[in-house]
Amino acid sequence: MRQLVPTATETTIEQAYRAPLDRRTGAPWVGLCMVTSIDGSTVVDGQSSDLSSANDSGVLHQLRSLADVIIVGAGTVRGEGYGPPKKPGQRIGVVTGSGEVDTTTDLFTSGAGFLITTTDADLGSGDRPDVIRAGTAVVDLRAAIDQFHTIHPSPRFVQAEGGANLNGALLDQDLLDEINVTTSPLTVGGSGPRLAEGAGDVTHRFELAQLAIDDQSFVFSRWRRRR
Ligand SMILES: NC(=O)c1ccc[n+]([C@@H]2O[C@H](COP(=O)([O-])OP(=O)(O)OC[C@H]3O[C@@H](n4cnc5c(N)ncnc54)[C@H](OP(=O)(O)O)[C@@H]3O)[C@@H](O)[C@H]2O)c1
Incomplete structure (x- = not known):
């Protein structure tokens, strides 16, 4: 892998992704990790795997190894499945409004999985994983993340993994x-979702912190929110 920004040099996934771009005191630092096609799709036939490669997967796993908490949408868990984390103590929160998440899977029976839902979601009775509730009708994700100290002793880096x-x-x-x-x-054409769907017209400025390319023409960019 060759890094082009901030300086041109040979690099490795471990070096290029050795840490989150920054940290903050107080609220956790939140990073998103995704793969897209040139024409902006995040899926091929409903899955991300055909967009990925060994290096892309390496980036996901390297960033995952830095995360204290991972969050993922219920649609991705229903479509792709999600196993328990390799990193001891790491927690994986599945965001759901409907509560339609299979909590009998290894993700939850391992104790690592938890649900992030609304104050009014009906999760039924019986055994249930840890639950963080915030917001009505839709999850208030800021308020939910503010509660992560209840499920992890030191939630400093949160990795969001889509969809x-x-x-x-x-x-x-x-x-x-x-x-x-x-x-x-x-390019994949089709009508697959792009990086973000369902948001209002909100513009946020980011700056390019790092850019790398590999010999298969995969381009790896890291963008930092300019606040
Ligand atoms: N290319 C990539 O890197 C990548 C990464 C991940 C996923 N994907 C692909 O993306 C597709 C899934 O994306 P998606 O957009 O359909 O699903 P998603 O974002 O994974 O999940 C959407 C679901 O999450 C819940 N949710 C999200 N935000 C919420 C909020 N604020 N309040 C309440 N609930 C909330 C809802 O669950 P309920 O329906 O339970 O209410 C919603 O239906 C899959 O095909 C997957 O393969 C691609």
Whole structure:
């Protein structure tokens, strides 16, 4: 992998993604990690795997290894499945309004998975994973993240892993401090979701913190929110 920005040099995934772009005292630093096609789709036939590569997957896993908490939309979990984390103590929160999340999977039986939902969502009775509730009708993600200290002793870096509708909700609340996006060297056409769906017309300024390319023409960019 060759880094072009901030300086031109050979690099590795471990070096290029050795830490979040920054940290903050107080509220956790929130990063998004996604892969898109050149024409902006985040799926091929409803899944992200055909957009990805060994290096893209390496980036996802390297950033995951830095995260204290991962958040993911229920649509992605229903479509792609999600297993328990490899990193001890890491928690994975599934954002859902409907509560339609299968909590019998390894993600939840391992104790790592938890639900992030609204104050009025009906999750039924019986055994239930940890739940964070914030907002009515839709999850207030800022208020939910503010409660992460209840499920992790030191939630300093939160990685969001999509999909598009969760990303839209994060953009709506201006919660993304960094965006790590891999551009796959493919066009896919179709009507697949782009990076964010469902957000209002909100403009947030980011600056390019890092840019790298590999020998398969995958482009790896890291964007920091300019506040
Ligand atoms: N290219 C990539 O890097 C990448 C990464 C991840 C996923 N994907 C792809 O993206 C697709 C899924 O994306 P998607 O947009 O359909 O689904 P999604 O964003 O994963 O999940 C959407 C669901 O999350 C819940 N949700 C999100 N924000 C909410 C809020 N503020 N309040 C309440 N609930 C909220 C809702 O769940 P309920 O319906 O339960 O209420 C909503 O239907 C899949 O095809 C997946 O393969 C691609």
